[in-house]
Amino acid sequence: MAQTMQAIRYYQFGDPEVLQLEEAPKPVPKEGEVLIRIAAAGVLPVDWKIRKGLFPMPVRFPVIPGTAFAGVIESAGPGVTGLITGQEVFGRSINGTYAEYTTAPADSVALKPSSIGFAEAATISGGATTAWCAINNAGIKAGDRVFIHGAGGGVGLFAVQFAKWKGAYVIGTASPSNMDFIRSIGVDHAIDYTAGPFEAGLEREADFVLDTVGGATLERSWALIKPGGALLTIAGQPPFERGQQERVRVLRSALASKQDLSDIAELIVKGAVHAQVQALYPLGEAREAHIRSEAGHGRGRIVLATET
Numbered sequence: 001m002a003q004t005m006q007a008i009r010y011y012q013f014g015d016p017e018v019l020q021l022e023e024a025p026k027p028v029p030k031e032g033e034v035l036i037r038i039a040a041a042g043v044l045p046v047d048w049k050i051r052k053g054l055f056p057m058p059v060r061f062p063v064i065p066g067t068a069f070a071g072v073i074e075s076a077g078p079g080v081t082g083l084i085t086g087q088e089v090f091g092r093s094i095n096g097t098y099a100e101y102t103t104a105p106a107d108s109v110a111l112k113p114s115s116i117g118f119a120e121a122a123t124i125s126g127g128a129t130t131a132w133c134a135i136n137n138a139g140i141k142a143g144d145r146v147f148i149h150g151a152g153g154g155v156g157l158f159a160v161q162f163a164k165w166k167g168a169y170v171i172g173t174a175s176p177s178n179m180d181f182i183r184s185i186g187v188d189h190a191i192d193y194t195a196g197p198f199e200a201g202l203e204r205e206a207d208f209v210l211d212t213v214g215g216a217t218l219e220r221s222w223a224l225i226k227p228g229g230a231l232l233t234i235a236g237q238p239p240f241e242r243g244q245q246e247r248v249r250v251l252r253s254a255l256a257s258k259q260d261l262s263d264i265a266e267l268i269v270k271g272a273v274h275a276q277v278q279a280l281y282p283l284g285e286a287r288e289a290h291i292r293s294e295a296g297h298g299r300g301r302i303v304l305a306t307e308t
């Protein structure tokens with residue numbers, strides 16, 4: 001069996017041009033890990049933030065970008081139970097997913113139902129999972145008013161649908177090109193953030209604000225939240241001190257469990273929630289995919305597809 005694979009790698013921080021398609025060693029699963037032949041990898045904003053050296057984490061070059069994947073189990077390392085060769089799976093890997101293969105701990109991999117395509121499944125980690133943890137940790141229940149910035153984005157579109165599934169009233173923002181889309185996924189009150197102040201007339205009404213944008217959007221969001229309400233920003237550090245001043249519960253972003261992955265897949269299978277692939281690129285076009293992601297105005301997730 002070949003000991004190498006095709007992978008996107010980079011050797012220094014920089015522009016998309018640092019991304020190269022090349023031969024790389026095929027990973028070997030360690031104790032508790034599975035080796036996955038990747039069919040699709042989600043392109044997350046954090047992937048290009050790391051590539052640019054903007055993300056506060058140590059990296060070891062060369063880097064294979066990506067964490068979100070869907071694919072097929074090639075083999076299982078020692079000590080793995082419940083996952084076997086040939087099963088279709090999806091989840092999260094910290095070993096790079098813009099490649100033909102990756103390894104991941106068995107507990108960050110879930111079975112992919114056959115009715116969910118590989119590309120759709122690759123939008124779950126870092127999109128649906130972030131939204132799922134946000135809506136659950138905020139304790140959203142029927143009748144709550146939930147305000148979601150970037151409601152058409154890779155995280156926002158799932159947050160809208162999970163909040164609706166819980167019975168919340170959802171207010172969402174988007175640019176004009178995404179207004180119809182966010183209504184179609186369940187936003188009750190759609191706001192075009194380019195048309196005027198999103199907070200006008202909505203002061204102190206929200207039980208929960210999910211900020212996916214940061215900066216001035218976060219700053220202006222405090223005015224939206226009821227005293228005792230909650231806020232999660234996923235576009236920066238949690239503003240705990242300000243939350244205390246505003247009497248707002250500031251949440252932290254959380255990592256999803258294997259059970260969370262399975263619960264999300266079940267909702268997609270039932271048709272309660274829909275994944276959205278914005279664009280599919282072949283693995284070799286990772287540069288183009290990063291350029292598109294960096295533009296920051298997508299509808300759903302960009303996905304890299306590997307020939308299998």
Ligand SMILES: NC(=O)c1ccc[n+]([C@@H]2O[C@H](COP(=O)([O-])OP(=O)(O)OC[C@H]3O[C@@H](n4cnc5c(N)ncnc54)[C@H](OP(=O)(O)O)[C@@H]3O)[C@@H](O)[C@H]2O)c1
Pocket residue numbers: 044045046126127130149150151152153154155156173174175176177178193212213217234235253254293296297298299300301
């Ligand atoms: N901490 C975590 O766990 C975590 C996890 C996932 C993502 N994130 C971060 O969260 C952010 C969003 O991620 P994503 O995957 O959802 O990104 P994405 O798929 O690129 O979507 C971004 C969305 O933001 C919207 N947008 C841009 N400017 C806006 C503005 N001023 N007001 C309202 N909406 C605006 C865009 O909509 P329009 O096209 O309509 O403008 C687009 O749909 C990124 O910074 C990412 O790194 C953090």
